[in-house]
Amino acid sequence: MPIYEYQCEACHDVIETQQSLSDKPLTTCPACTGNLKKLISRSSFQLKGGGWYSDGYSNSPAKATPACPAASSDAAPSCPAKENSACKCKCD
Numbered sequence: 739m740p741i742y743e744y745q746c747e748a749c750h751d752v753i754e755t756q757q758s759l760s761d762k763p764l765t766t767c768p769a770c771t772g773n774l775k776k777l778i779s780r781s782s783f784q785l786k787g788g789g790w791y792s793d794g795y796s797n798s799p800a801k802a803t804p805a806c807p808a809a810s811s812d813a814a815p816s817c818p819a820k821e822n823s824a825c826k827c828k829c830d
Contacts, residue, residue: 743779748772 739756746753746767753774755764764774 743777744774745777746770746772746774752777 741754742757743754744764749770751769763776767774
């Protein structure tokens, strides 16, 4: 059940309450019977680690491959990354 925050417009008290999504918003302050307004707060939800995004929805490759020296102006005659069979470029 989500936790909602409300602030009283009269006494500036902030209250937290657990409410179902189908419950109507609170309108009266329990301390002074003033009007309440709903606050928007930061969420504590965080995605960490590999997870679903990097495994299934990311456009980036899973592992970084070594950069091909052929892209630079002083390219070596043979690509050292190709020797490790990680390079898929045509830098011969």
